[in-house]
Amino acid sequence: MAQVLSNLSNIIIPVxxxxxxxxxxINKCNVYEDFVKGAKEGLKTVVGIMPTLVALMIAxxxxxxxxxxxxxxxxxxxxxxxxxxxxxxxxxxxxKMFSSSAATGLVLDIFKxxxxxxFIGLVTSIMMSCTETIFYTMSVYFLAAKVTxxxxxxxxxxxxxxxxxxxxxxxxxxx
Numbered sequence: 001m002a003q004v005l006s007n008l009s010n011i012i013i014p015v016x017x018x019x020x021x022x023x024x025x026i027n028k029c030n031v032y033e034d035f036v037k038g039a040k041e042g043l044k045t046v047v048g049i050m051p052t053l054v055a056l057m058i059a060x061x062x063x064x065x066x067x068x069x070x071x072x073x074x075x076x077x078x079x080x081x082x083x084x085x086x087x088x089x090x091x092x093x094x095x096k097m098f099s100s101s102a103a104t105g106l107v108l109d110i111f112k113x114x115x116x117x118x119f120i121g122l123v124t125s126i127m128m129s130c131t132e133t134i135f136y137t138m139s140v141y142f143l144a145a146k147v148t149x150x151x152x153x154x155x156x157x158x159x160x161x162x163x164x165x166x167x168x169x170x171x172x173x174x175x
Contacts, residue, residue: 045144052139060095060102069094085169086120088113089127093165096127097134104128119172126168131161 024031069091077087096103
């Protein structure tokens, strides 16, 4: 069964590409021109959101290098102990809201210090899977779609991230 799934996953993307090309030819579309037009629009979007991406990366780098995350961990430790949440994961919880790649760097540090099979390692793995880069996603997609009124997006995203963090602690505790 595993071999069948492996073979299927190896052919899905080429089949999909050939399907799209065949569909374009059948409908008498100029597939290459449509592809180039889409690539140009995509490049314009990337250029438009680049300043936001650079600002987020710089901000995360400054936070990490300044020692702010260590200070945040120390300040929140009494509260995290009250909820049985490992204080070592507070910086990860905070950074994950801004940058997944910066959070991955913290994850590697956590795995190196505590191991992947430890409680902290398990919580880290689950938490990375069920939380989102809130501010990155909101800034990039809302900027690209020219959305100016976010309404309840931030509150809902923060609530769902909190639910993901709680679920990660509960699920890791069951293992």
